[in-house]
Amino acid sequence: MQQTNIPIASLIDMYKRKELALPAIQRRYVWEATKVRDLLDSLYRGYPSGSILMWETDEDIALRDSAISQQPNTAFSRKLLLDGQQRLTSLTSVLNGEPVTVRGRSKTVEILFNLEHPDGPPTEVLEILDDETHGDSEDGDDDFDTEDVEGEESGTSGQALIETLNRRTFVVYSRSLAALPNWVKVSEIFSSDDAAILKKAGIRDLDDPRYAKYSERLAKLRRIKNYEYVVHVLERDMNYEEVTEIFVRVNSRGAKLRSSDLAMAQMSSRWTTLLEELQAFQDECEENWFTLDHGTLVRSIAVLATNQCKFRSIGSIPIDKLQKSWKEAQEGLRFAINFLRTRAGIEDESLLSSPFLIVLIAAATQNKNGKLTELEQKQLLRWFFIANARGRYGRGSSESLLNADLAIIYRGAGIAGLLEPLKIQFGRLEFELSDIKGKSKKSPMFSMAYLALKDRGAKDWMTGLGLSLVHQGKKHFIQHHHIFPKSKLKRANKEDNQINEIANFAFIGGGTNREITNKDPIEYLPKIAKKQGEDVLTAQLVPLDPSLWEMDNYEKFLEVRRSALIDTMNSFLESKCAD
Secondary structure, eight states, rough: OOEEEHHHHHHHHHTTTEEEEEESSSSSOOOOOHHHHHHHHHHHHOOOOOOOOEEOOOOOOOOESSOOOOOOOOOSEEEEEOHHHHHHHHHHHHHHHEEEEETEEEEEEOOOEEEESSSOOOSSSSOOOOOOSSSOOOOTSOOOOOOOOOOOOOOOOOOHHHHHTTTTTEEEOOOHHHTTTTEEEEHHHSSSOOHHHHHHTTTSSSSSSOOOOOOOOHHHHHHHOOOEEEEEEEEETOOOOHHHHHHHHHHHHGSSSHHHHHHHHHTTTTOHHHHHHHHHHHHHHHHTTOOOOOOOOOOOOHHHOOOOOOOTTTTGGOHHHHHHHHHHHHHHHHHHHHIIIIIIOOOSSGGGSHHHHHHHHHHHHHTTTTTTOOOHHHHHHHHHHHHHHHHTTTSHHHHHHHHHHHHHTTTTTOGGGGHHHHHHHHHOOSSOGGGGGTTOOTHHHHHHHHHHHHHTOOOOOOOOOBBBBBSSSSGGGGEEESSSSSSHHTTTOOOHHTTTTTEEEEEEEEEHHHHTTOHHHHHHHHHHHHHHHHHHHTTOOOOGGGGGGSGGGGGHHHHHHHHHHHHHHHHHHHHHHOO
């Protein structure tokens, strides 16, 4: 194996010219903007940031598109990027000001540089840098992060938050910070000279004491392009399956890739059109508002091929069997999506506590050849609501739990048999006050609250539109709103678990949320009731007793609404699933 040092500028150029291409075994670009921020900080300080692994080959290898626009490369011989995709894609975007495109959505990764950053080591603890992200959901950071500079929602004053961010060297772009003279886009630094940047920073002549400091820092940042990565190049005479095995081993270290990504890599080396087929089905689901990541699709193939969800034997299963299972998986997933939408009111995957839920439904329906009786559909629906709301697969050993449920399906116990493990796991099949007391929007019970309120006709408090996650326009996107404002509860020394309890949330449009801002409920709820009628409040189980809208009675408000929410959730469950 050869080893050489190549500067970032040359690697970016190779990447843009597609001299450095992505093999089909690679996953898509998944980095969050905060990781790009941390990478830039490391490079700016000269810290190590890993190495690059590539393979130079003359083989006709299936490729996947980069998230960055690349020039056509007619040369047959090319270098394939095996480790380093996330870093090179990020650097190409942020240094060149180019957008990245993921599943049809395009956005530039914008990072701001602080000309007035403190000297010395970083003052903020940054995330540990891996080349690939790791977690249960591939899509956790599909929408690039933004720094919280609003202050109101976080309980921190805007000025105090800006003072905190001014101690950082890099932050994710925000309009509030970009308007300040000491913050400048990284892409602008690499595309323009010092004059315009220094002018915006308020420097008018060479005698300004900041001139030398800022000029030196801009030059230091631009020298990132000269940073040399250690590049390992695999031998030409290696075959694709051997290279795939190396890819799997390299990306297994430090849990860089999930088991589903490694399984996809093993399958892709023998099934050259796999990635293209997964992407086509993923696009089909996207058109219907459901995002299913490649990991969920690959796991569905494994389930239909082996009747269990782990990937230990996936590399030895004949391709024709995997392809047959993929066809069955697609039918099962289509049924599952339609079932969730029409029977459960699930409009998109954000209401699911785990993607394993949809895999189980797909397997259960395919085991019945897609033909469920009305009783079986109600049994499956009851299982889904409870498993989703209680986080059946959101805890440790989720694969083992899914395998236990699959065993019930495939060993003939039937869909009704799925309820017994839920009763054993949680002790009951109905909801109680303890399920939401002190629980926040991170709890899977939060989506159950949304579904139950939507079912009882909850509406936006100003537009009168019913609740839906697919409304058009930012003004109408449904948001969760603190009925008692977070900032004022903090000032009243309330505990976080009280402030962010599910019973303190209503579901309203973005425009309404922004208009209410952080007003006290005693100030804004009477106006809503007068203009829209009391029904818009009772539909969301807001008690009409004005004394409960007073800050001093917040605990009593929680108690009353918490009880109403639990009663409504249990009624909702029974109305949908009664035999």
